[in-house]
Structures are given as C-alpha cells and as structure tokens.
Amino acid sequence: MSRIRLYLSNDTSSCAAGAERLAEAWRQRSDVELVRTSSRGAFYLEPMVERESPEVRLAWCQVTADDLPKILAGNGGIPVSTIPFLSRQTRHTFVSFGVTEPLSLEAYLAQGGFAGLRAARQVSPSAIIQEIKTSRLRGRGGAAFPVWKKWEVAATTTADRKYVVANADEGDAGTYCDRMIMEGDPFRLIEGMLICARAIGASAGYIYCRQEYPAARASLHAAILAADTAGWLESDGRPFTIEVVSGAGSYVCGEETALLESLEGRRGVVRARPPHPAQSGLYGQPTIVSNVLTFATIPNILARGGAWHASLGTEGSRGTIALQLGGRVKQPGLIEIPFGLTLRAVLDQFGQGMADGARLKAVQVGGPLGSLFTDAQLDIPICFDAFAKADAILGHGGIVVFDDETDILELSRHLMAFVADESCGKCVPCRIGSLRAREILEAIQQGQATAADLSLLTELGDTMKATSLCGLGARAPYPVLSALEQFPVEFRSRLRS
Numbered sequence: 001m002s003r004i005r006l007y008l009s010n011d012t013s014s015c016a017a018g019a020e021r022l023a024e025a026w027r028q029r030s031d032v033e034l035v036r037t038s039s040r041g042a043f044y045l046e047p048m049v050e051r052e053s054p055e056v057r058l059a060w061c062q063v064t065a066d067d068l069p070k071i072l073a074g075n076g077g078i079p080v081s082t083i084p085f086l087s088r089q090t091r092h093t094f095v096s097f098g099v100t101e102p103l104s105l106e107a108y109l110a111q112g113g114f115a116g117l118r119a120a121r122q123v124s125p126s127a128i129i130q131e132i133k134t135s136r137l138r139g140r141g142g143a144a145f146p147v148w149k150k151w152e153v154a155a156t157t158t159a160d161r162k163y164v165v166a167n168a169d170e171g172d173a174g175t176y177c178d179r180m181i182m183e184g185d186p187f188r189l190i191e192g193m194l195i196c197a198r199a200i201g202a203s204a205g206y207i208y209c210r211q212e213y214p215a216a217r218a219s220l221h222a223a224i225l226a227a228d229t230a231g232w233l234e235s236d237g238r239p240f241t242i243e244v245v246s247g248a249g250s251y252v253c254g255e256e257t258a259l260l261e262s263l264e265g266r267r268g269v270v271r272a273r274p275p276h277p278a279q280s281g282l283y284g285q286p287t288i289v290s291n292v293l294t295f296a297t298i299p300n301i302l303a304r305g306g307a308w309h310a311s312l313g314t315e316g317s318r319g320t321i322a323l324q325l326g327g328r329v330k331q332p333g334l335i336e337i338p339f340g341l342t343l344r345a346v347l348d349q350f351g352q353g354m355a356d357g358a359r360l361k362a363v364q365v366g367g368p369l370g371s372l373f374t375d376a377q378l379d380i381p382i383c384f385d386a387f388a389k390a391d392a393i394l395g396h397g398g399i400v401v402f403d404d405e406t407d408i409l410e411l412s413r414h415l416m417a418f419v420a421d422e423s424c425g426k427c428v429p430c431r432i433g434s435l436r437a438r439e440i441l442e443a444i445q446q447g448q449a450t451a452a453d454l455s456l457l458t459e460l461g462d463t464m465k466a467t468s469l470c471g472l473g474a475r476a477p478y479p480v481l482s483a484l485e486q487f488p489v490e491f492r493s494r495l496r497s
C-alpha cells in the first residue's frame, strides 16, 4: 500500500497543543508516513497537519486523531499560502519553519544553508565585519546594540583565546522564538556562530540554554554532532567546538555578564562594566555574547549582502523583527515582519482582536521589564527609536495582551515581586529597591498606603532607573510607573483616606 506523507510539527508548543498525541495515534499506521517538522508558529491553529497536493501544500488545522480519514482523502484542507496570519509575514530568518526537518543537514543545505558561512570564508574577517556594519543589524536580545561594533572590538583585541557565546536563556515571559530556532532550525544558529568565530578569530563557542528547554538542548546536541561529522565545525583551519550548557534557572543569568559568571561555574551575579565582554568576557578573554536570534539573522546577511538587510525596516531598525504575540488575543503565535508596522496593526492583522469578546486593557511589550500600553497608545511603530522615545522597550519582541478583568495593581505587584526574587543582589538599588517597591504595592493593595507612599514609589523607581548596575534594576520600575501613569485610579482608589 502506498503511504501518504503528512507533515506534523515537533515543536514543544505544537506538541503541547496536541501534535504529539496525533503522532502517537498515527505512528503505527501503514498508510501514513509522518514527517516531523519545525512549527510555522501559528500556534492557534495547532495541531496543524500538512500534505502536498499536486499544486499547493494543504493544511488541516486544530486536528484531532479522528480527522485522519478526511486528510487521507484530501478533503477540507486549505492552501497554507492562503492563511493570512502566515501570508502577511515576511519570513527570512524563519523561512524554513514548518517546512524542513530540523535535524536534516541535507534539508538545511537544500534551503541554502551554510551559504552565508561559505561567503564568509571567502573574504577577510574585517570584510565580514564590514558586511555586518552595512547591514545595520542591532542585537535582538534586548539592548539593541550595533552588532558590528562588538565584533570589531573583539576582533581587534589581542588575546590567546576568544569565545562566541549564544545567549539562549530566553527569560522574558511570553517569548519563545529562540527556543523555536534551537528546536526547529539549529543549523542556522550554528552557522551564525561560525561566521562570528571567523570574524573575531574565536576557537570555541558556548550555547547557554535555558534550563527549561530540554527539547532545544537535545536538538542542539544532535545538530552540533551532525555539523561536526560533516566537517563544518572549524574556523580558519582550526577546530571550533560548540558546547551546550544548561542555564542556572535564574532570570538575571540572561544578563550577559551574569551569564558569563554562571558559565564559569559561579553564581550568576552581574559584573560591573567596563570592561565589556567583547574586551574581557569569558575567563577574561574577548567574548561575543549575542542572542540566539541575532546569530540566526547573520547567515542571510552574509549570503545576501548587508545592503539587502539594510533595505528592510525603518531608519534606525533595519531588517525584520520576530514578535511573539500572546495573552488574550484570538490568534497568538510567532510573527516575523519588517520593523515599522504599528502595534495596533499587529494586534488587528495578526492577533485578529481580542479572544472571546474580551476587551483590551493593556499591552505589555518587551517582557517583565517592559512598559504597559493602553488602547490609546497602540499607534506606535514597532521600532527601537519609537519605543525609546516612548520610554519603553521592545526587548526580545514579546507582546502580552491583558483584558479588562486584569487587576493592574496586582500585575504591578507581581512584576516587582519577580524582580525582587530574581535580583542577583550585587547592587543596592535593585536588591533593596525592588523589595521596598513591592512592599509599597502590597500596602496599597491592603488599603494601608497614603498618597505620600505613591510619591515614594515614583521616587524610588527613578532612583532604581538611574543607579542600578544592570538592566534588571534599571528597567524594573518601567512597568509599574507606566501602570501608575496609565491607570492612576486603580492605585489611588485603594489608598487609605
């Protein structure tokens, strides 16, 4: 009997949504050949099953095991290309998602994989850095620092050893695109790290991977082995090793200097800067610490040219951004688009509005340290400059939508309590400030605070912003102060009269 090939995502989110149950139900069938792919990231449609038809690829969405006869008969599928959530995107970094088998090196090569590394190997290290400069790529981990500047510092610093470290700690609530890359397209991350290694002259790489990502670590281990076996893991004729290290399970370990402490085997405590890691990082050697998505963006830049990348996006934010839309919208999922679309357009065009008739109350962009936006503020373009001007951050591209049942005061307390728990304790403004801020918020909740306490909260927030050693303490006040500004009644109505 001829078997019909069906494609089903193996991504952790897809499996949580039911893909693994389908795989279990269908694995033994003699009429089905099941191919496990990465996910397209349209998580509201998962589990999604696809099959080739003569002209188009068809998809069946929110599938149950009982849908198999219909799928095998070819009834009721919709062309993948007609799903607006996907067709409205501009996929470059996530172009293979939902298409290829994550651990197939052949599939990666067939999709143009390692073309960027090949191009990089044909030019000098300084020419690679020039290409990155032309691309105007800024880091995607949160700080949005120009990538080429870090590379140039590491390349021009003399040292016996240099390192490349992928920051895969992905601690921001509501973000998952790094996980998707590691699980679904691990060779792209490896290729980006190899290009960086050649540019700066590094001989070893580490991937510091969030502890809660076992599937990502397994995928990386297998991909590193496959790349090594195929002879890709070398730089300038010398072996280039890549080791996957499990994160320590702390939010602050995503901060680059705390990450390096943790990688060296100590508690994840922030280091004072300067020196920056590009000058003196892992074991005191020049080290590039960059986000997984940043590294995964690099291969296309080398393969297609820096000018191509710079032609996308807005003046200060070139290329595409990977947004991860979650919370109370109808259509949560991964969205790759050029910078510049407004937050409102993203919620309308991709989120398709609020779930279950709920009403929007606030949108938090950029993880637990990100500011809150109200409906009136949603016309802000998604780019680094507009967000900086609005005293907000894009962070790692997480967007969480809250409905009108959300208690903003409790949300503010929760976010400050998170910082108090996660503070590494090295600097007083963060260690003590977050505790005192949490106590004031709790006193407001209990009806025991006065207007003077609200002023103190604002003053404390301003001090934390100005004096904390790293972004954890410096950004912690933003959600709370933005909540206070946008929803003053929710705070003031709970004060002691």
Ligand SMILES: Cc1cc2nc3c(=O)[nH]c(=O)nc-3n(C[C@H](O)[C@H](O)[C@H](O)COP(=O)(O)O)c2cc1C
Pocket (backbone or CB within 6 Å): 138, 139, 140, 141, 142, 143, 144, 145, 167, 168, 169, 170, 171, 172, 251, 252, 253, 254, 255, 256, 257, 289, 290, 291, 292, 294, 295, 470, 471, 472
């Ligand atoms: C508290 C805190 C947590 C962070 N967590 C992460 C993280 O999980 N992943 C990440 O890439 N960057 C994180 N960062 C940013 C890093 O310090 C650093 O800016 C980033 O790894 C640089 O990579 P990029 O240039 O590719 O953005 C965090 C920063 C702070 C202050």
